[in-house]
Every structure is written in C-alpha cells, then in structure tokens.
Amino acid sequence: MLLHALIPASRANGPGLRAVVFFQGCNLGCRGCWNKHSHRFSGTEEAVDAVAHQILRAFADYNLEGVTFSGGEPMQQADSLHGLMQNLHRQAPELSFGMFSGYTERELDGGLYWTWKELSPPQKRRLWNEVRGLLDFAVLGRFNQNQPSTLPLRTSRNQVLRLFSNRHTAADFSEQLVEVSIHEGGRAELTGFPVLGWSQ
Numbered sequence: 001m002l003l004h005a006l007i008p009a010s011r012a013n014g015p016g017l018r019a020v021v022f023f024q025g026c027n028l029g030c031r032g033c034w035n036k037h038s039h040r041f042s043g044t045e046e047a048v049d050a051v052a053h054q055i056l057r058a059f060a061d062y063n064l065e066g067v068t069f070s071g072g073e074p075m076q077q078a079d080s081l082h083g084l085m086q087n088l089h090r091q092a093p094e095l096s097f098g099m100f101s102g103y104t105e106r107e108l109d110g111g112l113y114w115t116w117k118e119l120s121p122p123q124k125r126r127l128w129n130e131v132r133g134l135l136d137f138a139v140l141g142r143f144n145q146n147q148p149s150t151l152p153l154r155t156s157r158n159q160v161l162r163l164f165s166n167r168h169t170a171a172d173f174s175e176q177l178v179e180v181s182i183h184e185g186g187r188a189e190l191t192g193f194p195v196l197g198w199s200q
Contacts, residue, residue, distance in 0.1 A: 001023065001046055001047075001048055001051065001077055001080030001081075001083075001084065002023065002024035002025050002041060002042070002043055002045060002046070002072075002077065003022070003023065003024055003043070003046045003051060004022040004023060004024035004035075004037070004038040004043075004071065004072050005020075005038075006019065006020070006021055006022070006051065006055070007019065007020040007022075008054070008055075008057075008058035008061070008062065009058060009061075009062040009064065010068075013068040013098070013100075013153075014068045014096075014098040014137065014153065014173070015065060015066070015096065015172040015174075016064075016065030016096070017062055017063070017064050017065055018064060018065060018066045018067060018068050018096075018098070019055045019058045019059070019064055019066075019067045020068045020069075020070060021051065021055070021067060021069050021070065021074075021084070022035070022038055022070050022071055022072055023038070023071040023072035023073065023074045023076070023080075024038055024040070024041065024042070024043050024072050025038070025039065025040065025041035025042075025071070025072050025073065025076055025077065025116055026038060026039050026071050026072045026073035026102070027039070027073075027076070027114060028073060028102040028103075028142060030102060030142050030143040030144070030145075031145055032143065032145030033143055034155075035070075035071065035072065038071050038072040041116055048080055048083045048084050048087060049087065051084060052084055052087040055067055055088060056088070056091055056092060059092055059095065064095065065095075065096055066095050066097060066098060066136070067088060067095055067096070067098070068099065069081060069084075069085075069097070069099040069100070070100040073101065073102055074100070074101060075101050075103055075108065075115075075131075076113070076114055076115055076116050077115070077116055077117075078113075078115055078119070078127040078128065078131065079115070079117060079127060081099075081131060082127055082130050082131050082134075085131065086134070089134055096136045096137075096167050096168070098135065098136060098137045098138060098139075099131075099137075099138040099139070100138070100139045100153075101138060101139070101140050102141065102142045102143065103141075104140055104141050104142075104160075105140050105160070105162065108128045108132075108140070109125070110125070111123075111124035111125040111128065112124075113128075132164055135164045135165075136163070136164055136165045136167040136168055137162065137163050137164060137167075137168055137173075138161075138162050138164065139153045139154055139159055139160070139162075140160050140162060141156075141158050141159040142156075142158070142159075143155055143156050143159070144156040144157075152173035152174060153173055
C-alpha cells in the first residue's frame with residue numbers, strides 16, 4: 001500500500017483516541033483540499049502487515065478506541081484498505097473503524113470508483129461490501145469549498161456521516177478539532193479540521 005502518514009493517537013478524527021492512517025494518492029481533485037501533499041500516487045509501497053504492526057503497537061501503547069482511514073483517498077487502494085482492516089480486526093476485534101472518502105455511497109455501492117490497481121466493477125462492489133461490513137462510521141462525499149460546514153467530521157455541507165454499526169451514536173461525534181504535534185527536530189504536524197480559511 002502507498003502510505004502518506006500514520007498518526008498513532010489522535011482525538012480529532014473520530015470518537016475517542018484513534019490511530020489515523022493517511023493513504024497516499026487521490027485523483028478526485030477537490031478544489032481547496034487540505035491534504036494536497038497526499039494526492040500523487042508516489043512513494044515507497046509499505047507492506048500491509050507492517051502498517052498493521054505499527055497500529056497494533058499504538059493500540060497497546062495508547063489504549064486506542066479505534067482507527068480512522070483517510071488520505072488521499074482510501075477507496076482508491078481498496079484492496080490494501082480491506083487487507084489492513086481484516087488484519088487489524090483479526091488481531092484486535094475491539095477496535096472501531098472509521099473512514100473519510102470523497103466518494104458517495106451510491107458510487108461505492110455501484111463500484112463506480114477508480115482504483116490505483118485496476119479492478120473490475122464486480123470486484124469493486126465486492127470490496128466495498130467487505131469494507132462496509134467492517135466499518136463503524138464513514139464520512140462520504142467530495143469536499144466542496146463553496147459549502148463550508150462546522151458539523152462534526154464534515155468540512156462541507158454536502159458530505160454525509162454514515163453509521164454502519166451500533167458501536168457509535170451521533171452524540172459520540174464532537175465538534176471539529178485541530179491538533180498540532182511538535183516532533184523531535186521541530187517538525188510540526190497538523191491534523192483535524194483547520195479553521196475555515198486557514199488553507200487559503
């Protein structure tokens with residue numbers, strides 16, 4: 001899988017303390033996207049098992065509630081996403097899974113999404129059904145900078161927060177947060193939901 005970044009513990013990307021996996025690569029081209037550096041399909045491929053190991057180590061270190069998949073566009077690497085989710089669910093079934101995707105549920109249901117590694121529409125529909133069966137929640141739909149939103153986890157009003165299990169309720173999703181982490185050497189990392197206008 002192409003990995004952009006992995007944050008071991010965050011409170012800005014879903015309920016509770018969560019690891020966040022940012023997939024590398026997205027060709028949806030949403031104007032004003034905050035994660036522009038994650039768009040190119042480039043970089044070193046990471047083994048799914050190795051990424052799972054990092055997350056499971058964070059789970060043990062931080063007592064995580066779950067994992068959120070973001071990007072980039074997770075569904076454009078649907079086979080790797082599914083493999084990672086299966087691996088984690090097998091080893092830590094108590095983890096909650098969430099996802100940010102620029103695709104609508106209709107596009108996903110119909111297999112109408114592009115993938116980095118070529119898959120047929122039936123394969124895409126099957127993969128989405130498998131992913132959906134493991135997800136607890138997802139934010140779906142393109143980012144539209146002309147429809148700004150302050151709703152939990154949604155940066156534009158057209159986006160939909162879908163609950164796929166009874167693990168969470170709408171009340172579990174708090175107001176939008178921004179996290180800034182300062183790493184050794186002074187490198188700063190920003191995640192969450194920047195105040196409207198920061199990215200301009």
